[in-house]
Amino acid sequence: MKKLSNKINLNLDDGAEVSVKAVIEPIEHMNPNFHEEWEALANMRVTEPEKVYSASIFRAFLPDKPVSVGDYWGIDDQGALALLKQFQPNPNLDMHINAGDSRGLWACLRAYNDRFADIMFRIHAAFALEDGWFTPSQFAGHLIIDRIKKSIAFFQMRVPEGTLFDVNWRKQKDDPNYFYSAGGGVCPKIELLGEMPDATQETEFTTSSTREEAERILIQRFYKSQQINWAPFEEASEISQAQQKPIHAISIDGPLTDEAC
Numbered sequence: 395m396k397k398l399s400n401k402i403n404l405n406l407d408d409g410a411e412v413s414v415k416a417v418i419e420p421i422e423h424m425n426p427n428f429h430e431e432w433e434a435l436a437n438m439r440v441t442e443p444e445k446v447y448s449a450s451i452f453r454a455f456l457p458d459k460p461v462s463v464g465d466y467w468g469i470d471d472q473g474a475l476a477l478l479k480q481f482q483p484n485p486n487l488d489m490h491i492n493a494g495d496s497r498g499l500w501a502c503l504r505a506y507n508d509r510f511a512d513i514m515f516r517i518h519a520a521f522a523l524e525d526g527w528f529t530p531s532q533f534a535g536h537l538i539i540d541r542i543k544k545s546i547a548f549f550q551m552r553v554p555e556g557t558l559f560d561v562n563w564r565k566q567k568d569d570p571n572y573f574y575s576a577g578g579g580v581c582p583k584i585e586l587l588g589e590m591p592d593a594t595q596e597t598e599f600t601t602s603s604t605r606e607e608a609e610r611i612l613i614q615r616f617y618k619s620q621q622i623n624w625a626p627f628e629e630a631s632e633i634s635q636a637q638q639k640p641i642h643a644i645s646i647d648g649p650l651t652d653e654a655c
Contacts (some may be wrong), residue, residue, distance in 0.1 A: 399461035400601060401502075404511055407544040410449035414549065414588035416440040416480045424561075424579025432563050434523040442480050446590075449546055451476055455513060455537050461503045463603050466611055469499035474517055477551060477586060478533075484522035489529070500615040504536070505602030510547060512599065513537045516612040517551070525564040526574065530581050531557035534609075538597075552585035 418440050421429040429435050454473020461467070471487055478485035489497055502514040514536045520529040530553040538548035553559070559581045562574040625633065627643070634641045 400464050402506055402541070403460050404456045404503075404513075404539055404541070405544050406449040406453055406456065406539070406546070408448060408450040410543070411446050412449060412452070412546045412549060413444060413446050414477070414480065414586050415420065415444045416442060417583055417585045417587075419482060419582040419584075421579060421582050424559075424576050424577055426575075427646060428561055428577045429579075430652075432526070432561075432565075434525060434564070435528065435561060438482070438521075438528065439512055440481055441483050445646050447477075447543075452537060452546055452549065453650040455501050455515060457501075457503075463503050464607075464611065465602050466502040466615060467500050468502055469515060469517065471499065474499050474519075474582065478517075478519055480586060481584065482521040482523075482528075486520045486522055486527075487518070489520055496616050498616055501537075501611050502608045504605065504608040505599035506541070507597065507600045509540060509542055510597050510599070511539045511541055512597075512653050513539065513604075514608040514612065515551075515597065516609075516616070518616065527560075527562045528537065528560075529560045530584060531559065535586075546588060549588040551584075552587075552603060553581045555583075557581055574588075603607045 418438060421435065421438075447595055451473050453474075454470035457465070457467040475485055475487065487497065487499065499515070499517045501513050503511065504514045505512040515534070517533040519533060521526050531552065533551050534554050535549070535551040537546065537550075539545075540547045557580075558578055560576065560578045562576055564572055565575045566572045625639075630641050630643075633639075
């Protein structure tokens with residue numbers, strides 16, 4: 395994606411407040427069925443169903459300099475952790491299992507007009523539960539800033555629908571040679587949502603990129619594998635013959651683009 399040269403400043407009035415609602419729905423299916431055996435997982439619910447935040451918390455998601463559509467920046471850990479604690483009291487940004495380049499919190503300016511600016515973001519985090527860990531594939535979302543009022547018009551942080559989660563359960567905790575049992579499944583609804591009365595998701599932005607382009611920018615901050623120009627085998631075979639180069643093929647049984655195994 396080609397970055398657009400016009401740069402804008404983004405700021406917030408610390409006096410503004412945002413009411414954020416949190417939801418964690420029960421896990422319905424996973425393999426093995428730890429959600430039926432492991433009490434901490436079976437009873438995993440939000441710490442606070444609704445909480446009022448000062449807009450200053452959301453400064454964590456803003457850049458510290460003017461940005462253009464397509465620019466990206468790191469999110470402040472402490473602001474993100476404050477919001478994640480509304481889900482569960484023990485979020486961890488360092489990840490229980492880390493492949494080496496997957497830790498991070500990144501945001502990207504997707505669009506703006508004279509009044510609103512739309513920021514998309516992606517966060518990787520795990521939750522420490524009693525006797526184990528719960529790791530969603532990712533937390534994704536967007537933040538709409540009212541540039542005139544310097545307030546939050548819309549905020550959403552969620553685990554994308556249909557993505558996976560992993561758990562690691564210290565099942566035999568009384569065994570001195572214990573090990574963690576692993577399992578996973580499709581993530582239930584896990585979401586933080588804050589919306590002000592004058593917010594609109596149907597805003598027409600004068601300068602913008604698509605959500606797919608912004609997602610691509612963000613995912614490349616996490617995974618070097620996404621910087622490779624992958625090709626289907628048939629296409630790769632044709633290229634190999636034309637360029638007289640070998641094919642590097644891999645076989646995997648899980649996604650390369652999130653934290654679920």
